[in-house]
Amino acid sequence: MISLEQIREIAIASASKIVLLVIDGLGGLPHPETGKTELETAHTPNLDRLAGVSICGLSDPVSPGITPGSAPAHLALFGYDPLRFEIGRGVLEAVGIDFDLKDEDVVARGNFCTVDQDGVIADRRAGRISTERCAQLCQLLGGVGIDGAELIVSPVSGHRFVAVFRGQGLDAELSDSDPHREGVAPRAVSALSSGAERTAQMANRFIAQARLVLADSHPANMILLRGFSKRPDFPAMSQVYKLKPAAIASYPMYRGLAKLLGMAALDTGDSIEEEFATLARHYGQYDFFFVHVKPADSAGEDGDFDRKVSVIEEVDGLLPRLLGLEPAVVVVTGDHSTPAVLKGHSWHPVPLILHSKWCRPDRVAEFSETACARGGLGRFPATAVMPLAMANALKLIKFGA
Amino acid sequence: MISLEQIREIAIASASKIVLLVIDGLGGLPHPETGKTELETAHTPNLDRLAGVSICGLSDPVSPGITPGSAPAHLALFGYDPLRFEIGRGVLEAVGIDFDLKDEDVVARGNFCTVDQDGVIADRRAGRISTERCAQLCQLLGGVGIDGAELIVSPVSGHRFVAVFRGQGLDAELSDSDPHREGVAPRAVSALSSGAERTAQMANRFIAQARLVLADSHPANMILLRGFSKRPDFPAMSQVYKLKPAAIASYPMYRGLAKLLGMAALDTGDSIEEEFATLARHYGQYDFFFVHVKPADSAGEDGDFDRKVSVIEEVDGLLPRLLGLEPAVVVVTGDHSTPAVLKGHSWHPVPLILHSKWCRPDRVAEFSETACARGGLGRFPATAVMPLAMANALKLIKFGA
Numbered sequence: 001m002i003s004l005e006q007i008r009e010i011a012i013a014s015a016s017k018i019v020l021l022v023i024d025g026l027g028g029l030p031h032p033e034t035g036k037t038e039l040e041t042a043h044t045p046n047l048d049r050l051a052g053v054s055i056c057g058l059s060d061p062v063s064p065g066i067t068p069g070s071a072p073a074h075l076a077l078f079g080y081d082p083l084r085f086e087i088g089r090g091v092l093e094a095v096g097i098d099f100d101l102k103d104e105d106v107v108a109r110g111n112f113c114t115v116d117q118d119g120v121i122a123d124r125r126a127g128r129i130s131t132e133r134c135a136q137l138c139q140l141l142g143g144v145g146i147d148g149a150e151l152i153v154s155p156v157s158g159h160r161f162v163a164v165f166r167g168q169g170l171d172a173e174l175s176d177s178d179p180h181r182e183g184v185a186p187r188a189v190s191a192l193s194s195g196a197e198r199t200a201q202m203a204n205r206f207i208a209q210a211r212l213v214l215a216d217s218h219p220a221n222m223i224l225l226r227g228f229s230k231r232p233d234f235p236a237m238s239q240v241y242k243l244k245p246a247a248i249a250s251y252p253m254y255r256g257l258a259k260l261l262g263m264a265a266l267d268t269g270d271s272i273e274e275e276f277a278t279l280a281r282h283y284g285q286y287d288f289f290f291v292h293v294k295p296a297d298s299a300g301e302d303g304d305f306d307r308k309v310s311v312i313e314e315v316d317g318l319l320p321r322l323l324g325l326e327p328a329v330v331v332v333t334g335d336h337s338t339p340a341v342l343k344g345h346s347w348h349p350v351p352l353i354l355h356s357k358w359c360r361p362d363r364v365a366e367f368s369e370t371a372c373a374r375g376g377l378g379r380f381p382a383t384a385v386m387p388l389a390m391a392n393a394l395k396l397i398k399f400g401a
Numbered sequence: 402m403i404s405l406e407q408i409r410e411i412a413i414a415s416a417s418k419i420v421l422l423v424i425d426g427l428g429g430l431p432h433p434e435t436g437k438t439e440l441e442t443a444h445t446p447n448l449d450r451l452a453g454v455s456i457c458g459l460s461d462p463v464s465p466g467i468t469p470g471s472a473p474a475h476l477a478l479f480g481y482d483p484l485r486f487e488i489g490r491g492v493l494e495a496v497g498i499d500f501d502l503k504d505e506d507v508v509a510r511g512n513f514c515t516v517d518q519d520g521v522i523a524d525r526r527a528g529r530i531s532t533e534r535c536a537q538l539c540q541l542l543g544g545v546g547i548d549g550a551e552l553i554v555s556p557v558s559g560h561r562f563v564a565v566f567r568g569q570g571l572d573a574e575l576s577d578s579d580p581h582r583e584g585v586a587p588r589a590v591s592a593l594s595s596g597a598e599r600t601a602q603m604a605n606r607f608i609a610q611a612r613l614v615l616a617d618s619h620p621a622n623m624i625l626l627r628g629f630s631k632r633p634d635f636p637a638m639s640q641v642y643k644l645k646p647a648a649i650a651s652y653p654m655y656r657g658l659a660k661l662l663g664m665a666a667l668d669t670g671d672s673i674e675e676e677f678a679t680l681a682r683h684y685g686q687y688d689f690f691f692v693h694v695k696p697a698d699s700a701g702e703d704g705d706f707d708r709k710v711s712v713i714e715e716v717d718g719l720l721p722r723l724l725g726l727e728p729a730v731v732v733v734t735g736d737h738s739t740p741a742v743l744k745g746h747s748w749h750p751v752p753l754i755l756h757s758k759w760c761r762p763d764r765v766a767e768f769s770e771t772a773c774a775r776g777g778l779g780r781f782p783a784t785a786v787m788p789l790a791m792a793n794a795l796k797l798i799k800f801g802a
Contacts, residue, residue, distance in 0.1 A: 029761055037761075062800055063403040064781055065788030066411075069801035082405060082801060092802050339759075347792040347800055348761050370777070373763055379779030 001383055004031045004079065004240045006399070015141040016328035016393040019279070019289045020385070022077065023315055025297030026072070026334025027350040027369060029341050031305055038296075038305060039351060040368045046319040047332065047367040054330075054355035056364040057377025060389065061336045062170055067347045071095070072299075073335035074257050078290075079241075079386035080234060087260070088172065089269070094162045095256035098265070101231040106170045106199060109154070109227045110161040111178065112137060112220035115211075119185045120221075124178070125159045134161060137220055138266020143293040144209040146202055163206070163225060164296060177207055178224035186224055203228070205348040236262030237288070241390060246285070248291035249279045258290060272311075276283070276318045283325050291322075300338030301345075308340050310393035329356045331385060332367070349379055356392035402784055405480065405641045407800070408791075414643040417729035417794040420680070420690045421786070424716055425471070426698030427735025428751040428770060430742050432706055439697075439706060439741060440752060441769045443713040447720040448733065448754070449770040455731075455756035456684065457765040458787060462737045468748045472496070472507060474736035475658055479691075480642075480787030481635060488661070489573065489630020495563045496657035497667070500555055507571045507600060509552070509647040510628045511562040512579065513538060513621035517611075520586045520623075524561045525579070527621040535562060538621055545610040547603050564607070564626060572597035574739075578608055579625035587625055604629070624632045637663030638689070647686070650693035656716025659691060677719045683727050692723075701739030702746075709741050729794045730757045732786060733768070750780055757793035 005299040007310070028037035038171050060066075061073040071092055072082030088093070089106040100105060112134065114123040129137075135155040141163075142153045149167030156162060177186045189203040203225060210223045237245045239262075247258030247265050253284040255265040264286065272293050279289055293315055299308035323330065333352035336345050351372035362376030377388070390396045429438035460685055461467075462474040463483050472493055473483030488496070491508040502508060504526075513535065515524040530538075536556040542564075543554045550568030557563060574594040578587045587608070592601040604626060611624045638646045646668050648659030657665040665687065669679040673694050696717055700709035724731065734753035739744050752773035763777030774780070778789070791797045 029759060058777075058779065063788065064778075064785035065790075065792040065797065066403055067792065067797060067799045069799050072801035076449060083407065087801075089802070342759065346759070347789075347797070369761060373777045373779065374775060379781065 001081070001381060002387060004235055007079065007387060007396070010212070010397045010399055011240065011242045011390060012395055012397055014393070014395050015236060015287070016395065017287045017289070018329040018389045018393050019322060019327045020077065020289065020389065021291045021293070021322065021330070021332045023293045023296045023312065023332070023334050025300040025336060025338025025345065027337025027339070027346070027348050028300070029339035029346070029348065032341065033318070034272065037369050038300070038308040039312055040370070042079070042309045042316065044312060044316040044367055046316045048365065050319065050323070050330070050332065050355055051353050051367045051371070052365040053361055053381070054353045055362050056367070056372045056375030057352050058349035058372050058375070058379045059333065059352050059382040060349050060367070061382045065347050066323070067345050068336050069162065069259055069345070070253060070335065073350050073382070074254065076382035077333070077335055078237065078261055080261070080381045080385055081383050085232070085234055089227025090162065090229040091231055093156055093160065093297070094164065095251045095260060097154060097156055097162065098252035098256040099164070101164070102166060104166070104168065104170060106165045106228055106230055108163045108225040109202070110356070111224045112159045112161070113222050113224050114219040114386055115222040121182045121184060121186065122265065123219060124182055125374060128158050129156045129220050131155060134158060137214065137217060140213050141210055144206060144213060146206050146209070148198065149202055151206060159220070165199065166201060172198045172199070172228045172230045174200055174228040176226035177203070177300055178226040186222065188322045207213055214223055221277040231319050232260065234261060238262050241288070241386065243288040243393070244286045245290065246282060246289035247290045247292070248275050249290070250275060250290065251294045254292045254294070263290060272314055273318060276321050280321060280325065296334070297338045300340050301343060303340050303343040305340035329354070329389050331389050333385070339351065340358070350382070352377065352385070354388060354392060358394070402482070402782060403788060405636055408480070408622070408788060409533045409636070409641050411798045411800055412435040412641065412643045412791060413796055413798055415794070416688070417796065418688045418690070418731040419719055419790045419794050420692065420723060420728045420732070421478065421790065422692045422694070422723065422731070422733045423695045424694045424713065424733070424735050426701040426737060426739025426746070428738025428740070428749045429701070429709070430740035430748070430749065433742065439701070439709040440713060441771070442724055443710045443717065445717040445768055447717045449766065450732070451720065451724070451733065451756055452545070452754050452768045453766040455754045455764055456760040456763055456778050457749035457768070457776030458753050459770070459773050459776070459780045460734065460753050460783040461750045461780065462783045466701070467747050468746050471654060471736065472658055474783070475655065477783035478734070478736055478786050479638065479662055480664070480784055482784050486633070486635055490526045491563065491630040492630025492632055494557060494561070494628070495565065496661060497654045497783060498555060498557055498563065499564060499653035499657040499660070500565070502565070503567060504632055505569065505571060505629055506566070507566045507629055509562045509564045509604070509626040512625045513560045513562070514623050514625050515620040522580070522583045522585060522587065523627065524620060529559050530621050532556060532558045534621065535560060538615065538618060540613050542611055542624070545607060545614060547607050548721060549599065550585040550603055552607060560621070566600065566603060571600045573599055573600070573629045573631045575629040577627035578604070587623065591627065601641050626632070633661065633760055633792045635662060639663050640796050642689070642787065643796070644689040645687045646689040646691065647683060648691045648693070650691070651674050651676060652693065655693045664691065674719060677722050681722060681726060689690050697735070698739045701741050702744060704741050704744040707742035730755070730790050732790055749794070751783070753778065753786070755789060755793065759793055
């Protein structure tokens with residue numbers, strides 16, 4: 001597969017526009033009674049009609065057989081090989097709440113936990129306290145002063161939070177304080193490189209202070225930190241593709257991820273309809289739009305086959321608004337499969353439609369896993385989606401002479 | 402493609418079982434009279450029925466267009482990229498007779514050859530002496546004493562043998578004594594790294610002694626050694642996949658190869674039926690079974706189209722016994738193609754059936770090259786077989802968050 005560096009050499013800016021519509025968790029598995037997947041069950045006249053004038057295929061988000069998390073799956077769709085471009089656990093957690101990380105920030109994922117009077121961990125998740133309680137305790141922790149850096153503590157959900165150390169010359173090469181098991185004391189954070197000594201001391205001072213501050217907050221009377229990391233230095237999509245990219249996503253995680261790649265995260269509402277309206281409103285201002293539809297994945301995760309079918313039908317109903325904008329290239333796909341029968345992400349490849357004036361249509365006339373398996377794109381890695389979209393938008397010049 | 406190191410991070414042990422049935426040389430080419438391949442000609446009701454409830458595809462053993470040897474083709478099926486995981490020629494020869502190599506052994510492939518009175522090679526293969534004669538001469542050579550190591554000489558077939566140097570601190574970085582042509586004298590073995598000096602001297606002493614011992618054994622009056630190598634340090638399948646793997650193979654080569662990857666090589670008989678019986682007998686003791694059916698390849702190599710058809714039909718007849726064990730995942734495929742019309746291995750991709758509860762069946766209802774080309778797995782690298790089998794057995798957790 002061509003690298004981002006090589007794409008960058010041949011990408012050119014132009015007026016043509018690309019819309020990448022991602023129906024999260026789109027791929028499915030057959031319902032045991034009907035033998036049809038969610039997508040095959042849904043009544044999707046608009047998607048089927050689009051498939052009929054497009055080229056279709058099935059993409060592997062990470063590698064055949066691999067079930068991706070949301071971050072790697074989306075990185076792949078944007079052309080960043082997730083086996084190469086890794087995001088630290090702390091950064092991922094910050095991305096998940098769309099926290100505005102600065103380049104120099106060091107961020108850790110935190111858990112509230114319970115320790116006994118000897119300091120031994122009795123519960124790594126502090127009885128899974130409520131998100132509301134988590135927010136209160138984060139406010140307490142945020143008041144802890146540490147020399148040499150600003151400390152920001154933000155709640156995520158339940159017992160989870162992020163701790164951000166903001167200052168000059170901080171280094172994220174640090175070990176976890178979380179021993180990843182119970183019955184032992186939290187570990188001291190240690191520097192994994194010589195440059196990280198000062199940051200390690202800072203983290204340990206924070207942990208010591210946190211223990212004092214939380215002493216009376218049983219069961220959340222201690223913290224565990226892990227996955228210290230910095231905002232990764234990925235090349236921006238504007239540099240690689242010469243695009244002016246925007247993300248339309250109601251869920252914080254996807255806005256956060258898009259911003260890591262230099263996309264503008266547009267304000268939008270909670271509904272799919274509002275996302276489509278946001279696209280129409282900002283259509284003149286950008287030339288690449290990532291539109292993210294979350295509820296299909298949520299329904300799949302809940303094992304709710306029928307709700308997933310409804311979400312797909314809702315998208316189908318809204319599709320004409322998107323097509324009415326007449327983008328040069330429209331891609332409709334998912335980031336991964338979330339079959340309702342598996343109640344979670346899965347490894348199954350994801351159906352995809354690519355429409356453009358130059359797409360070389362195949363004979364697929366229906367948007368489904370089975371039909372896409374026979375599509376002109378075949379089965380291909382998701383990292384090929386962006387090069388294919390760029391090519392169809394006539395935004396890639398010839399490689400070599 | 403995901404690496405073994407990355408697979409190792411996400412593989413989990415579980416009770417579910419995988420059976421990988423390899424019909425050696427399965428893929429074929431159309432018979433000039435009927436236009437049907439061996440697999441298409443064979444009457445295979447059980448394989449066809451299985452295909453109907455499975456996902457199918459065509460796999461490339463090494464890379465499109467590349468005709469693989471048996472070792473690389475099998476390495477790929479086990480998930481070890483044969484372009485990265487190489488086995489030395491000496492080791493491969495030892496593997497071929499299922500010789501029990503120790504980690505420290507240095508092994509060379511040997512030829513008996515004919516030299517004239519000046520020591521010049523007249524025939525690199527000593528007139529292709531019989532395997533029986535080879536065994537007698539190996540016994541003679543085995544009596545040669547060399548300081549600092551034990552010497553084991555084992556016959557392979559015809560003029561071929563393996564020479565194993567067993568001792569401490571031996572180094573395989575040695576040049577061949579075989580000049581790979583006739584009309585010149587054998588070369589002295591030389592050290593290719595400074596640590597290999599002692600082993601080079603040892604090899605040269607052995608060669609000198611062999612010449613004396615064989616002086617009266619014309620035409621096999623000298624030896625040539627090549628491909629000095631050590632047992633490769635491949636990660637064991639138990640470590641990579643967290644599996645307890647077993648191999649059922651009547652041919653020594655495949656048992657030897659399986660053992661290099663840490664599989665248990667189960668005692669079995671010479672017939673396909675005995676191999677299936679061995680599977681049933683040991684089914685409770687392992688969670689991964691590699692079952693190897695050799696005669697399809699042998700028939701292809703002999704150019705015997707009809708015999709290859711019969712072998713495939715025999716496997717089809719036995720298939721219900723395997724399916725009756727109800728493994729979580731069944732894969733039926735070949736290691737490579739051996740079309741009878743080509744009388745040898747070929748580069749053609751290999752048909753494959755993958756069955757599990759979660760396989761997302763395609764509309765393929767027949768096990769054949771043509772039908773598999775339209776299967777849901779598409780055309781994919783053989784190194785994806787293990788990740789796909791592991792995923793379908795629910796033995797891989799999510800990659801990334």
